[in-house]
Amino acid sequence: MNFSNSHSTQYSLFQKIEKIRRQKNKVPDTHITLAHGSGGKAMRDLIDDIxxxxxxxxxxxxxxDQARFDLASFIKQGDRLAFTTDSYVVDPLFFPGGDIGTLAINGTVNDLAMSGAKPLYLSCSVILEEGLPVETLRRVAQSMQAAAQKAGVQVVTGDTKVVHRGAADKLFINTSGIGIIPTGVNVSAHNIQPGDAIIINGELGNHGTAILIARGELALDTDIESDCQPLNNLVETILNVCPEVHAMRDATRGGLATVLNEFALGSGVGIRLDEQSIPVREEVKGVCELLGLDPLYLANEGKFVVVVGRENADTVVSAMKSHPAGKDACIIGEVIPSPSGVVFLKTAFGAERIVDMLVGEQLPRIC
Structure with missing residues (x-):
């Protein structure tokens, strides 16, 4: 008897039996209890079922207790590993266009993609408050899996903790991710040079506005949804036509203004924006005017900044427009040699003002 074949058959049988067992281990409780974090059967049933x-x-x-990978398969795809981690505490858990689960997957996928990496594997750790409805957790897990499938990644390991009622706010999620950077791709703010073009892939501020309205703090009737989406396929499209991308960064907390200030400070250059070129929905502008907010600082979950040499800008924009996540891509500014570390905005009236780094928090618990 061939031992390897026998072992493979036995393992396949074990997997089938284990899958049947898990299908039977449904969580009988309607709400999370401390027992679900105890390490016993209640916790095992929760993990299996959800x-x-x-x-x-x-x-x-x-x-x-860990995911294991064949390094040879990584080496075939690139020469460097990208690793990132992020935590999600958004309030409310569900909002137009997404929920905390889609945020947790897409946010980590996008952080990897901004280095030019191909995202592959994610971890998922959850902190559950005692009393959280089990059905809420089930909905979030389903959203996470749908988002992972869309992005082409797998959740391969994780952890579950339960805290006393009042020690957390319903549900917190941490996701970490690894991806492979293709050989020859070198995306970094340190590559930015005077004359480079600043490109955005679409409208700003939709996520921050959607969260604000979902909290019920404004009696507004609007169809604004979060822009939460994976960006890795769009990044791949860009790199296919322009491997020499200088820098990329997603404009999440702190918005576009914060990203560009980080670029200017990190590369020792200045940046000039054209206000009339920056895409913002009229409804978002209206909310900002009503509350005294600036859309340049609003959070986004599906928008990112691309910095390329001016000679490649039109090619990159054209490629981005061919992808659903980049159909509204446009050039919004340029890199200037000085003054170093300063971002300017040319207003619709022809004047210029400095766009500084965000001070404080416009909207807390936005992601």
Missing amino acids: FIQNFDNPTLSQLE
Whole structure:
């Protein structure tokens, strides 16, 4: 008897039996209890019913304390590893255009993509407040899996903790991710040079506005949805036509203004924006005027800044427009040699003002 074949058959049988067992281990409770974080059967049933059922893949189904990978498969795809982590505490958990689960997947996927990396694997750790409805957690896990499938990544390991009622606000999520940077791709703010073009892939401020309205703090009737989406496929489209992209960064907390200030400070250059070229929905402008906010500082979850040499800008914009996530892409400014570390905005009236780094927090718990 061939031992390897026998072992493979036995393991395949074990997987089938284990899958049947998990299908039977449904969570009988309607709300999270401290027992779900105890490490016992209640916790195992929760993990099987909510997370394994939704995220099921060969790596996760091992149920080890870590995910294991073949390094040779990584080397075939690139010469560097990208790694990132982020935590999500958004309030409310569900909002037009997404929820905390889609944020957790897309946010980490996008952080990897901004280095030019191809995102591959994610971890998922959750902190649950005692009393959280189990159905809420199930909805979030389903959203996470749908987002992961759309982005082409897998959730391969994770952790679950339960805290006493009042020690957290319903549900917090941490996701970490790894990806492979293709050989020859070198995306960094330090590459930015005078004369470079500043490109954005679409309208600003939709996510921040959607969250604000979802909190019920404004009696407004609007169809604004979060722009939460994965950007890795759009980044791949850009790199296919222009591997020499100088810098990329997603404009999440702090918005476009914060990203550009980070670029200007990190590369020792100045940046000039054209206000009339920056795409912002009229409804978002209206909310900002009503509350005294600036759309340049509003959070986004599906928008990013691309900096390329001016000679490549039109090619990059054209390629971006061919992708659904970049259909509204446009050039919004340029890099100037001085003054170093300063971002200017040319207003619609022809004047210029300085766009400084965000001070304080316009909207807390936005992601």
